[in-house]
Amino acid sequence: MANTVNMSQYNEQAERRKQERRKQGKMRLSTATVTRDNRETIGNVTVPDYRIRCTDINVFYGDKHAIRNITLDIGRHEIIAMIGPSGCGKSTFLRCLNRMNDTIENCRVTGKIMMDNQDINDKSIDVVPLRAKVGMVFQKPNPFPKSVYENIAFGPRIHGLAKDKVELDEIVVTSLKRAGLWEEVKDRLDQPGTSLSGGQQQRLCIARTIAVNPEVILMDEPCSALDPIATTKIEELMDQLCADYSIVIVTHSMQQAARVSHRTAYFHLGDLIEVGATEQIFTKPVHQLTEDYITGRFG
Ligand SMILES: Nc1ncnc2c1ncn2[C@@H]1O[C@H](COP(=O)(O)OP(=O)(O)OP(=O)(O)O)[C@@H](O)[C@H]1O
Numbered sequence: 681m682a683n684t685v686n687m688s689q690y691n692e693q694a695e696r697r698k699q700e701r702r703k704q705g706k707m708r709l710s711t712a713t714v715t716r717d718n719r720e721t722i723g724n725v726t727v728p729d730y731r732i733r734c735t736d737i738n739v740f741y742g743d744k745h746a747i748r749n750i751t752l753d754i755g756r757h758e759i760i761a762m763i764g765p766s767g768c769g770k771s772t773f774l775r776c777l778n779r780m781n782d783t784i785e786n787c788r789v790t791g792k793i794m795m796d797n798q799d800i801n802d803k804s805i806d807v808v809p810l811r812a813k814v815g816m817v818f819q820k821p822n823p824f825p826k827s828v829y830e831n832i833a834f835g836p837r838i839h840g841l842a843k844d845k846v847e848l849d850e851i852v853v854t855s856l857k858r859a860g861l862w863e864e865v866k867d868r869l870d871q872p873g874t875s876l877s878g879g880q881q882q883r884l885c886i887a888r889t890i891a892v893n894p895e896v897i898l899m900d901e902p903c904s905a906l907d908p909i910a911t912t913k914i915e916e917l918m919d920q921l922c923a924d925y926s927i928v929i930v931t932h933s934m935q936q937a938a939r940v941s942h943r944t945a946y947f948h949l950g951d952l953i954e955v956g957a958t959e960q961i962f963t964k965p966v967h968q969l970t971e972d973y974i975t976g977r978f979g
């Protein structure tokens with residue numbers, strides 16, 4: 681596993697900090713009304729080997745300014761976790777990376793998102809291949825109302841990735857194997873994808889995503905509906921997948937962010953407050969808001 685933080689060490693340090701603050705009479709709850717004059721993100725927002733470079737991203741839903749001036753690189757072969765309280769803009773930011781916000785009426789995105797020397801927001805960009813290159817796994821597993829086999833074969837077929845049935849079969853088998861699902865479904869490829877358990881459906885959706893050769897995988901709370909065993913399987917899978925892909929995961933689980941990610945980005949009310957190596961964010965956060973969130977005082 682990419683595990684960079686020892687959770688008991690993290691919990692101990694958080695508890696110690698909390699007690700020190702209590703002693704000093706500084707214990708207070710952060711509130712949603714916290715204001716920041718200086719909106720600069722703390723930490724290195726850029727990395728030398730980036731796959732996607734986001735500069736000054738703003739998203740509006742009608743008049744609502746949902747995220748503000750987000751500048752952040754997604755590194756090659758990294759797992760980066762997006763954390764922060766509900767409504768802070770994590771999903772909104774994630775959806776910028778494959779133009780899924782285009783599907784939301786009234787949603788307007790500004791700023792530059794560079795991938796392969798092109799701004800993905802450019803009008804000339806075809807979103808169909810973009811969304812194959814930057815695949816997405818949602819919170820609730822959403823298999824197509826088709827067989828297990830067809831769930832995987834559908835994408836490669838529409839993207840013309842297989843020249844015949846033999847090649848298509850191979851892609852299906854390989855994708856299911858890579859998603860750690862093959863052994864569980866090899867005898868039921870003709871059954872509906874929806875007949876699988878929740879954890880299996882989520883791995884089916886991951887297999888479907890990797891079947892079209894993505895380069896980046898976006899995961900929006902992919903384990904929130906899963907039990908700990910299924911969650912462990914997905915986390916192990918992410919660890920293997922990052923050898924080939926960049927993974928951006930939104931999670932409400934501090935433990936999960938600490939276990940799987942290399943870098944962590946903390947969002948608060950539409951701002952990217954702090955970004956850094958996961959170990960640093962969880963053991964030595966710089967900004968008070970980050971500390972309040974990771975020690976469970978806010979959010
Ligand atoms: N389709 C939409 N129309 C209008 N406002 C929206 C829409 N989607 C999100 N918002 C608003 O944008 C802000 C950011 O929402 P977003 O869903 O990105 O937050 P989040 O961090 O993913 O929250 P959660 O942890 O609850 O999933 C919120 O204030 C939300 O109400």
Ligand SMILES: [Mg+2]
Pocket residue numbers: 770771772900930
């Ligand atoms: Mg969300």
